[in-house]
Amino acid sequence: MKLKQSIERIMNAVFFICGMVSIAAVALITIYMVWAGLPAIVKIGPVDFLLGTVWKSTAAEPQFGILPFILTSVWGMLGALIIGVPVGVLTAVFLAKLAPPKLAALVRPAVELLAGIPSVVYGLIGMIVLVPTVMKTFDLKSGSCLLSAILVLAIMVLPNIISVSETALRAVPPEYEEASLGLGATWIETVFKVSVPAARSGIAAGIVLGAGRAVGEAMAVMMVAGNVANMPGLFKSVRFLTTAVASEMSYAADGSLQKQALFSIGLVLFVFIMLINWLLNTFLKRGEKQ
Amino acid sequence: MSHSAKRKAKATVLKVLVYGSAFLTVAVLVALLGYIFVRGIPNITWQLLSTKPSVIKDTIGILPNLLNTLYIILLTLIIALPLGVGAAVYLTEYATSKTFIKVVEFTTETLAGIPSIIYGLVGMLVFVQMLGFGSSLLSGSLTLVIMILPTIIRTTQESLKTVPAGYREGALGLGATRWYMIRTIVLPSSISGIITGCILAVGRIVGESAALLFTAGSATIIASNIFEAYTRGGGTLSVALYMYAAERGEFEVAFAIAAILLILVFLINMATRLVQVKMKQKK
Amino acid sequence: MSENAILQAKDLHLYYGETEALKGIDIAIPEKKITALIGPSGCGKSTFLKTLNRMNDLVPNVRITGEALFHGKNILDKDVDVTDLRRRIGMVFQKPNPFPMSIYDNVAYGPRLHGNHSKKELDELVEKSLRGAAIWDEVKDRLKKSALGLSGGQQQRLCIARALAVQPDVLLMDEPTSALDPGSTLRIEDLMDELKKDYTVVIVTHNMQQAARISDQTAFFLLGSLIEYGPTKELFANPKNPKTEEYITGRFG
Numbered sequence: 001m002k003l004k005q006s007i008e009r010i011m012n013a014v015f016f017i018c019g020m021v022s023i024a025a026v027a028l029i030t031i032y033m034v035w036a037g038l039p040a041i042v043k044i045g046p047v048d049f050l051l052g053t054v055w056k057s058t059a060a061e062p063q064f065g066i067l068p069f070i071l072t073s074v075w076g077m078l079g080a081l082i083i084g085v086p087v088g089v090l091t092a093v094f095l096a097k098l099a100p101p102k103l104a105a106l107v108r109p110a111v112e113l114l115a116g117i118p119s120v121v122y123g124l125i126g127m128i129v130l131v132p133t134v135m136k137t138f139d140l141k142s143g144s145c146l147l148s149a150i151l152v153l154a155i156m157v158l159p160n161i162i163s164v165s166e167t168a169l170r171a172v173p174p175e176y177e178e179a180s181l182g183l184g185a186t187w188i189e190t191v192f193k194v195s196v197p198a199a200r201s202g203i204a205a206g207i208v209l210g211a212g213r214a215v216g217e218a219m220a221v222m223m224v225a226g227n228v229a230n231m232p233g234l235f236k237s238v239r240f241l242t243t244a245v246a247s248e249m250s251y252a253a254d255g256s257l258q259k260q261a262l263f264s265i266g267l268v269l270f271v272f273i274m275l276i277n278w279l280l281n282t283f284l285k286r287g288e289k290q
Numbered sequence: 291m292s293h294s295a296k297r298k299a300k301a302t303v304l305k306v307l308v309y310g311s312a313f314l315t316v317a318v319l320v321a322l323l324g325y326i327f328v329r330g331i332p333n334i335t336w337q338l339l340s341t342k343p344s345v346i347k348d349t350i351g352i353l354p355n356l357l358n359t360l361y362i363i364l365l366t367l368i369i370a371l372p373l374g375v376g377a378a379v380y381l382t383e384y385a386t387s388k389t390f391i392k393v394v395e396f397t398t399e400t401l402a403g404i405p406s407i408i409y410g411l412v413g414m415l416v417f418v419q420m421l422g423f424g425s426s427l428l429s430g431s432l433t434l435v436i437m438i439l440p441t442i443i444r445t446t447q448e449s450l451k452t453v454p455a456g457y458r459e460g461a462l463g464l465g466a467t468r469w470y471m472i473r474t475i476v477l478p479s480s481i482s483g484i485i486t487g488c489i490l491a492v493g494r495i496v497g498e499s500a501a502l503l504f505t506a507g508s509a510t511i512i513a514s515n516i517f518e519a520y521t522r523g524g525g526t527l528s529v530a531l532y533m534y535a536a537e538r539g540e541f542e543v544a545f546a547i548a549a550i551l552l553i554l555v556f557l558i559n560m561a562t563r564l565v566q567v568k569m570k571q572k573k
Numbered sequence: 574m575s576e577n578a579i580l581q582a583k584d585l586h587l588y589y590g591e592t593e594a595l596k597g598i599d600i601a602i603p604e605k606k607i608t609a610l611i612g613p614s615g616c617g618k619s620t621f622l623k624t625l626n627r628m629n630d631l632v633p634n635v636r637i638t639g640e641a642l643f644h645g646k647n648i649l650d651k652d653v654d655v656t657d658l659r660r661r662i663g664m665v666f667q668k669p670n671p672f673p674m675s676i677y678d679n680v681a682y683g684p685r686l687h688g689n690h691s692k693k694e695l696d697e698l699v700e701k702s703l704r705g706a707a708i709w710d711e712v713k714d715r716l717k718k719s720a721l722g723l724s725g726g727q728q729q730r731l732c733i734a735r736a737l738a739v740q741p742d743v744l745l746m747d748e749p750t751s752a753l754d755p756g757s758t759l760r761i762e763d764l765m766d767e768l769k770k771d772y773t774v775v776i777v778t779h780n781m782q783q784a785a786r787i788s789d790q791t792a793f794f795l796l797g798s799l800i801e802y803g804p805t806k807e808l809f810a811n812p813k814n815p816k817t818e819e820y821i822t823g824r825f826g
Contacts (some may be wrong), residue, residue, distance in 0.1 A: 004467055004656065011469040015384050018376025019394050022443065025436045026397040029404065029412050036415055090311035098308055107312055109559065110319045116555040117322070118497030120531045121548045125322055127535060155318055162315070188301045209403075216405025218500040223536050242407045242500075249414075249504055266411045270404075277403045281396070386633050456670030460732070463628060464683040464739055465660035474682070475672055 029270075037267025040064070040260035049264065055229040055239075057248060057258045064261045066244065066268065072146065072232040073241045073272070076221070077214040079150035080157050085207055087154075088161030089196075092203070095162070096169035097191045115159035123223030126152040131224055138235060144226030146238045152220050157210030164209055168202020168287060169195055201287035208280040215272055218242035241269040323552060330549025333542045343510050350534070350543050354510040358427060358524035361516060362506065363495050365431040366438065367488060373435070374442030375477075375484055381443075382450040383472055402440035406501040409437045413505040425523040430506025437501060438491040445490065449483020450476065482569040486562055493558040496551065499528040508533050527551055578642075579604040579743060579773050580625060585639035587620060587629070594620050596797040597639070602790070607765060607774045609784035609805065612794035613820070618777045621794070622745050625775065626662040627655050643743075660687060662743040663736035668752050669728035671720035671735070676703075676712050679720045679731060683739035698738055706734035707764045726757025730764065737772075744768065746776040750783070762787050781821055785809050793817045 041049050044064045052065015091111070095104050130151055135143030172195045180190040196203070218240075226237025227247055239247070244265050252259035341351030377394065385391050413433030423429040453476050461471040477484075507523030508530065525533060527547050535544035578601035587595035595617050602608045610618040623629045624641060627648065640647045648658055660683070671679050680699045689695060699716070703709040708730040712723070720731055729749060736744060746765075750758040765787055768774055778784050784791050785805060792802040793814075801808060801817040812818040 005654070008467045008469055012384055015376050015380035018373050019380035019385065019390075021373050021377060022394050022397040022401060022439060025439065026400050028416065029401075029408065029436075032412050032415050033408070036411075086307075087311045087314055090308045091315045094308045094312035098305070099312065107316055109563075110316045112559055113323075113555065114315070114319050116493055116497070116559055118499065118528050118531075118551050118555070120497075120499050120528045120535070121322075121326065121551055124531060124535050124541075124544055124548050125325065128541065129325065158315060158318075186297075186301055188304050189297070192304060212403050212405075216407065218405070218407040219532055223532070242405065245407055245411065246500065246503070249411075263411065266408060270408055273404060273408070274400075277400055280403065281399070454670065456666060456668055457672055459628070459631075459664075459666055460670040460672060460735070461682070461686075462631065463626070463659055463664035463666070464686060464735065465656040465658070466686050467656055470686055474686075479673055 033263075033267045033270045036260070036263035037270075038264070040257060040264040041267070043257060044261065044264075049261075050268070053231060055244070057252075057261065062258065064257070066241075066261075066265055068229050068231045069239055069241045069244045069265060070268065072225075072238045073215055073269075075232045076146060076149055076153060076225075076238075076240055077211050079146070080153035080214040081207060081211060083150070083154035084157040084161055084210060088158050088206070088210070089165050089203055091158070092162045092165035092169055092206075093191060093196065096166045097195060098188075111159050111162050114155070115163070119156065119217060119220040120223070122152050122156055123220035126220060126224035140235055142226060142237065144224060144237055145235050146225065146232055147234045149221045149225040149238070149240070152224055153214045153217060156217060156220065157214050160210040160213055161206045164206030165199070165203045168199035168206070171202065172198045201283050205280055205283040205287060208276060208283060212273060212276045212280065215269070215276065216242065218246050222246055241265055241272070245269070326545060326548045326552055329542075330545035330547075330552075333546035334549060338543070338546060342512055350540060352527065352530060352543070352547060354512050355525055355527045355530040355547075357512060357519070358506070359496060359526040361427050361519050361524075362431050362434065362502075362526055363492055365427070365520065366434045366495055367491065369431070370435040370438050370442055370491065371484075371488065374439050374487065375446050377439070377443050378446035378450055379472060379476075382447055383468065383476065398440045398443050401436065402444075404437075406437065406498055409433050409501040410504045413501060418505055424521075425505065425507040426521055427506050427524055428520040430502045430526075431520070433501050433505045434495055434498060437498070438494050441491050441494060442484075442487040445487030446480065446484050449480035449486075452483075453479045482565050486565050489558055489561050489565070493555065496526070496554050496558070497528055498526070499532050502526055502529050503532070577604050578602060579644060580775070581640075581642040581645075582621075582624075583640040583642070585621075585624065585641055586637065587617075587624060588636045589632070590634045594797050595624070598799050600792060600799055600802055602773065602775060604773050605769055605771070606789040607769050607776060607787055608790040608792065609788035610775065610777045610792050610794060611779075611781060611784050611820075612800075614779075615796075616794040617797040618792075618794040619747055622747055622775060622777050625743075625745055626659050626664055627653075628659075628664065630655065660739045661741050662745060663739060663741035665729070665732050665736055665744060665746045665749045667748045669725055669732050671723070671728050671731050673719065673721055675717045676720045676723070676731060677716040680734050680738045683735060687739060702734040702738040703731075705737045705768070706730045707760065707767070708734060724757070726753050726760060729753060729757065729761060733761075733764065733768075741772065743773045743775065746774065748777050748779055751779060758783075781809075781823075793820060795820070 049064055049066060051067050052063065053067050054063045054065045055068060056063045095107060099107060126148060130148050131143035134148050176194050176198055177190050180194045221240050222243045225240065225243060227239050227243055228237040229239045230236045232238050245262050248258065249262055252262055338351055340353055341349065342354045343350045381391055381394060413429060417423045417429035417432045418425055457475050457479065458471060461475050508525035509523045510525065511522060513519035513522055527550065531544050531547040534540040580602040582598045582600045585595055585598040586593060598621060610622060612618045624637065629635050637649055641649050672682060677699055680702050681695050684695060684698055700709060703712060708727060711727060723731060750761050762783065765774055788805045791805040791808045793800045795816055801812060801814045809821060812821060
């Protein structure tokens with residue numbers, strides 16, 4: 001009897017520890033990002049660091065301004081959403097409300113497949129197909145630019161937007177739609193005037209999720225954006241927050257201000273992502289309340 | 291234009307947009323798959339799959355990358371599976387404090403939203419440098435453990451929630467301890483959800499590159515045994531794709547790897563579907 | 574009365590958070606008899622039943638005061654081994670809840686859990702329990718088949734067999750026939766009559782006719798209080814409390 005109870009107590013503790021791992025991991029990540037990211041921000045000065053427009057980390061008199069990266073990440077995200085949101089939401093409407101079941105059964109796996117494709121594969125296709133196409137179409141010296149990155153990101157955020165929006169659209173109570181149909185509205189009018197507005201929190205959550213993916217993506221962007229620390233322009237070679245970290249990390253010397261500054265960029269990215277997470281939670285909670 | 295004509299025109303435009311978007315989504319996928327398979331599959335040769343790169347013979351082989359991918363999947367799952375399932379069990383079967391459950395669920399969602407490059411950075415700081423594991427498959431696996439934890443926790447939790455409360459009452463009513471009940475009734479009933487979580491996790495591991503680049507590196511050495519492998523650095527297939535495409539311009543190899551990755555993604559999606567169908571049949 | 578009482582509650586109060594769900598229950602339940610707990614929904618009869626084998630422990634924020642004695646020992650004491658208590662006081666639930674395993678494994682679950690792994694003993698115990706629950710003849714050729722393939726009534730009798738297999742003293746039944754058709758209900762009522770030779774049965778039921786048909790003692794609960802308790806025949810023929818009379822004549826509930 002005693003043995004049984006001690007086993008029970010031990011297992012309770014074991015499972016409790018497992019439950020704590022998530023909390024510990026988030027705490028660990030937060031602490032390390034702050035601990036590794038703050039020193040350079042303090043040394044360089046937060047204003048010079050965040051608002052400086054010149055990044056010359058290896059120059060004789062190095063400059064560490066990351067405004068180009070911040071703006072590039074913001075523009076890249078917005079660009080990806082401008083293309084990805086309409087296509088994604090409309091595809092979700094198609095899957096949830098308009099597609100004949102057989103057609104939906106073909107499209108849905110396609111969306112799942114898109115979600116599963118590794119980012120390096122998107123990057124490869126971007127490099128080989130998209131970049132030359134952009135170069136030719138706009139008569140540029142090089143097609144590795146913000147526009148190419150935006151196009152790749154737009155495809156990458158699609159599955160997030162589609163699947164979350166579709167779930168939200170499916171959760172709309174049929175009574176709403178019946179009421180609208182009963183008033184003489186056609187099905188397509190009902191979908192756009194009743195279902196889509198009713199699912200707006202969920203759709204917003206899908207968009208925010210997509211935004212998170214766009215801001216956080218590193219490898220695919222690295223392969224198509226050209227990777228020069230310019231202030232953003234649609235046809236300029238640019239560097240994102242993510243790629244700024246990735247591209248210099250492998251050769252920056254340990255303990256150097258350059259390496260510390262890279263961690264600071266990581267911290268800025270982390271703060272961005274946390275804001276997006278917070279926004280996502282707000283939308284998801286609002287969706288649940290409805 | 292009359293009001294009803296306007297209405298009709300508007301409806302038509304909307305329909306065209308909706309169908310057009312869905313078509314575009316599928317078209318992008320088909321074009322992507324087609325292009326990669328056409329350029330990749332002819333380059334998948336036995337020599338590519340079965341050798342390591344040789345400078346002397348000037349050949350490229352991806353055997354080390356295949357092995358590294360396998361090793362990383364193995365170790366990551368061995369660690370993450372018990373942790374993730376355990377966390378899910380705690381949340382659904384043991385935890386009584388609503389606040390605690392909320393905090394864990396919130397942190398799990400947060401982990402799911404953190405981009406892989408951040409995992410790479412933290413993994414480098416903690417496992418590679420602080421704990422001194424160096425750039426190795428071990429460091430890479432440990433980093434990925436944290437990354438895939440949310441996937442396993444979430445899918446397990448969902449399937450635990452579908453186990454009828456009557457099963458639990460029945461077992462406890464016979465005098466089972468909680469752990470005995472979990473071991474004999476709850477976990478066996480939710481095994482398909484746990485398997486789904488594993489498959490999804492494998493998908494993420496296979497596709498991951500940014501988190502591994504700084505923790506496991508990109509080396510292409512074949513270790514003499516599996517234990518030695520974990521102490522050494524090595525690139526997985528995705529990392530290798532990046533290296534061959536972006537750093538070395540070996541596009542034939544890159545496309546071959548891309549085709550292999552797509553086939554894996556394909557198999558993984560089919561496997562999850564199969565498990566889900568099986569699960570429905572049982573009910 | 575209290576000399577042959579196997580279960581006895583003394584001034585038992587139960588609170589869900591701030592709400593008092595049981596307001597001082599005093600009752601003595603006799604051995605090897607059927608005791609029925611009746612009353613309208615939410616009157617506390619199920620809550621009381623679940624207190625008797627501590628299934629209420631599973632509900633968060635439950636607080637209990639007073640005593641619940643089993644063979645004279647207070648089962649609410651902290652040092653009581655709940656798993657052992659539940660072995661001796663078994664429970665059958667409202668909805669049949671066989672485990673998703675074979676019929677044999679369902680019945681053997683309890684004995685195995687309490688440490689019996691001998692194939693020979695288990696075989697005997699399974700047969701004895703299934704016979705005891707009057708389902709042996711229907712399932713003896715399909716013991717290795719999943720229990721989920723049985724009909725609702727068969728599932729409930731299997732659950733009774735499962736409870737019997739751990740050789741309890743008391744069987745608590747929480748509206749065991751409310752999810753079943755009339756035919757299955759009748760079979761289970763017949764079974765209960767057999768069971769009282771060897772077991773003490775406490776049954777919660779919604780159905781007054783059922784209480785009148787099968788029980789020896791009846792307890793009427795209302796709004797968390799025990800209003801009236803006595804031999805079934807007396808209680809139904811001659812209710813002392815006007816509220817009991819109102820309820821059994823169907824004027825509310």
